[in-house]
Amino acid sequence: MMNGMERLAAAINGTPADRIPVFCNLLDQGAAELGMSIREYYSNGEHVATGQLRMREKYGYDNLWSLFYVGKEAELLGCRHMVFAADGPPNVGEMIIKTYDDIAGIRVPDDITSHPAFAEELKCLSILRREAGGKYPVCAYITSTMTLPSLLMGMEKWLEMLLCGPADLRDELLAKCHEFFVKEVQAYRAAGADVLVYSNPFGSTDFVSMKYFMEHTLPWIEKDIKAVGTEGMVYYCGSARFNRVIDIVQQRTGIGVWYLSPLDDVAEGKRLIAGRGLCCGIINDIEMIDWQPDRVRQEVKRIIGAGKPGGKFLFGTLVMPFAIPEENIRAMLEAAYEYGSFEN
Amino acid sequence: MYDQIITAYNEAIFDTDRDRALQVVRQAEQDGMSPEDIVFKLVMPAIELMLASVSEQMNANLAQHFLTSQIAAEVVEEMLPRFRQAPEACGTIVIGTSPGDFHGLGKRIVIGCLKAHMIETIDLGLNVAPERFVDEAVAHGAGVIGISSMMVHTARGENGCRMVRQILRERGLEGKIRIIVGGAPYRFDARLFKEVGADAWAENGIAAGSVIADLLQEVRP
Structure with a gap:
């Protein structure tokens, strides 16, 4: 039987495999697995690594995560207040940019690995590498330059600044975010992350018009990817659709893995990627909370049926909500292994 | 009568160009468009058009929604005190x-x-x-x-x-x-x-x- 790393490599290279790779993004569920609160769980990298390893072992999917929660990046840039919930991911509780004047005060750490907020992630990564390195791809989550300001000032104020704010300050902030992005990618790679999920809702035409994308977002995507290379990079727009930009982003950056939105047409995405990379078909795991297991199976069958022919396909989830019943997680994975098999 | 103004305003909104949209409003005022017409024939129809664009799969996006609503609020707030008759509150x-x-x-x-x-x-x-x-x-x-x-x-x-x-x-x-x-x-x-x-x-x-x-x-x- 192949392991997750072999399946992923086979899918990317279009070589034979036992089945398609299956990425199941369980994060907060690790706390329940270890019988502790979400706050306690995320306080220690050892907890997160243990939770990740246990869940992968229990369900048999193909990936591991070093991500704690998305707001972690805001902590690395100075945020000191996260709001923890009992049944969902922590929220950024304090925006470090409250007025445009605060932009000048943003300092990108010279060495982000020495930041206390990164230390636990490093601990987690080191355990994951020790226990599963080379067998199961370890994923890291990196917010793009264009999107990172939304974690620092809120999506509302960032969108306002992008559309109506002073261009010089906007560019100053983006330059700092780019500097942080590059250092973060380098730190994750050095620590052994295999897959780097490049999260960029502003890279979706659900967020901005095509014209805006071409004039503002795309140049920053090009700059980001040029600075760090495409190795392990996955294009992802935080659940927003991006089929319309696949071709141009592929041409300009050479990114080779596309983590679609559940709202994207999988077959269309596959056609647009046209064999130049790996197409990831994603299930709507928010709706899945209330589905019956049979409905889960049908949906998995539909997605894999649209993407698997011709290979170079991965089945995946968004960040699975805490409320998804375990029987639905099992139904989804069993169906993915069955319909994703190449051995029938 | 206002076709050109309406077209220019809608284009500015769809291009998420706030300055151009507000410029169109100012020009409309100079051309004698009443505050009531600016609200009911220019700003509100742009909201309706945005809504139709969503339902007709013309790919309206979040940035356009944001700008449409912010400009609409700004212009309506400015125009309301200049209405000949205060409009009835809707709740x-x-x-x-x-x-x-x-x-x-x-x-x-x-x-x-x-x-x-x-x-x-x-x-x-x-x-x-x-x-x-x-x-x-x-x-x-x-x-x-x-x-x-x-x-x-x-x-x-x-x-x-x-x-x-x-x-x-x-x-x-x-x-x-x-x-x-x-x-x-x-x-x-x-x-x-x-x-x-x-x-x-x-x-x-x-x-x-x-x-x-x-x-x-x-x-x-």
Whole structure:
């Protein structure tokens, strides 16, 4: 039987495999697995690594995560207040940019690995590498330059600044975010992350018009990817659709893995990627909370049926909500292994 | 008569060019367009057009929604005092994000559109307790409570819409106050609004304006 790393490599290279790779993004569920609160769980990298390893072992999917929660990046840039919930991911509780004047005060750490907020992630990564390195791809989550300001000032104020704010300050902030992005990618790679999920809702035409994308977002995507290379990079727009930009982003950056939105047409995405990379078909795991297991199976069958022919396909989830019943997680994975098999 | 102005305004909005859109409004004023016509023939139809673009799959996007609502609110606020006759108030809504939710973008788009619809809007801010939604609705005589949630656990949580529904029921207010919800989790699961006890939901901030106007009609004494 192949392991997750072999399946992923086979899918990317279009070589034979036992089945398609299956990425199941369980994060907060690790706390329940270890019988502790979400706050306690995320306080220690050892907890997160243990939770990740246990869940992968229990369900048999193909990936591991070093991500704690998305707001972690805001902590690395100075945020000191996260709001923890009992049944969902922590929220950024304090925006470090409250007025445009605060932009000048943003300092990108010279060495982000020495930041206390990164230390636990490093601990987690080191355990994951020790226990599963080379067998199961370890994923890291990196917010793009264009999107990172939304974690620092809120999506509302960032969108306002992008559309109506002073261009010089906007560019100053983006330059700092780019500097942080590059250092973060380098730190994750050095620590052994295999897959780097490049999260960029502003890279979706659900967020901005095509014209805006071409004039503002795309140049920053090009700059980001040029600075760090495409190795392990996955294009992802935080659940927003991006089929319309696949071709141009592929041409300009050479990114080779596309983590679609559940709202994207999988077959269309596959056609647009046209064999130049790996197409990831994603299930709507928010709706899945209330589905019956049979409905889960049908949906998995539909997605894999649209993407698997011709290979170079991965089945995946968004960040699975805490409320998804375990029987639905099992139904989804069993169906993915069955319909994703190449051995029938 | 105003075809050129309307076209120029709509183009500016679709290009998310705020300065150009406001320039068109200023030019319209100089050309003698009345404050009433600026609101009802220029700004409001642009909101309707944006809504049609969404439903007709013309790929309207979040940035366009944001700008349409912000400019609409800005222009309506400026024009209203200059109306020959004060327009009839359409009702009041209190609006905020659910407990534990610190995402204010959707709420802000809705508020902009509500201002354009001339609906009195009380912004309760972020992370609003269920009791406060109801208390403020009663205090302001609001016919609608709007609850915005960007995260699955804040949309579905016991202290969000579900609790607001329970309080309305316990206080015998269900006939007087409607609940509307919105935000990403509802877009990914169109049946979720019923699950959490809301009366309605809106797919986006632009659509929320007209849904709320309809809800206010339902509870009008």
